[in-house]
Amino acid sequence: MSEVLIFHNKEVDIRLSKAASEQSRQLDSTLLIEIQIYFSCLLGKRLAFYSEQVIEGAWKLSADEMADVLGESQQLTDKIFIRFNTVMTKSCPVGNYIGPPPVTDFTIANQKPYVPNWLNIDYKNALWTGQFGWHSSNKNYENTKQVRSSALSAVT
Numbered sequence: 001m002s003e004v005l006i007f008h009n010k011e012v013d014i015r016l017s018k019a020a021s022e023q024s025r026q027l028d029s030t031l032l033i034e035i036q037i038y039f040s041c042l043l044g045k046r047l048a049f050y051s052e053q054v055i056e057g058a059w060k061l062s063a064d065e066m067a068d069v070l071g072e073s074q075q076l077t078d079k080i081f082i083r084f085n086t087v088m089t090k091s092c093p094v095g096n097y098i099g100p101p102p103v104t105d106f107t108i109a110n111q112k113p114y115v116p117n118w119l120n121i122d123y124k125n126a127l128w129t130g131q132f133g134w135h136s137s138n139k140n141y142e143n144t145k146q147v148r149s150s151a152l153s154a155v156t
Contacts, residue, residue, distance in 0.1 A: 029053035
């Protein structure tokens with residue numbers, strides 16, 4: 001499945017693998033996939049996964065929290081929504097946090113240059129996963145951190 005969504009006046013080509021498309025039809029609750037540009041010591045690329053119900057590897061949010069983030073997202077399928085967000089840590093950590101790191105509000109006046117051109121979503125090993133990048137990005141190079149409910153981990 002392929003769809004184009006627009007964030008900050010920029011088109012993002014979003015592709016779901018066959019496995020992700022099939023799994024999306026089996027979801028019992030909404031899954032929000034958040035594209036994060038992560039400002040810390042270095043610029044990072046992250047995908048965070050959220051749901052109101054238990055979904056393996058996704059952060060469980062309260063109904064109010066989910067309503068807030070869904071209000072800033074776009075619908076991709078019946079059960080999958082996509083959101084773009086910029087995040088900045090309060091400190092410069094050496095390692096990855098277990099759970100979400102302490103972040104501060106970070107608003108960029110012109111977010112368009114940070115919005116990626118593409119997002120590929122897959123479902124493998126019973127987990128949602130994905131990669132995103134820009135026109136010059138190598139789509140075969142896996143360098144997007146996957147924010148999991150149990151820990152922050154690299155793509156496997």
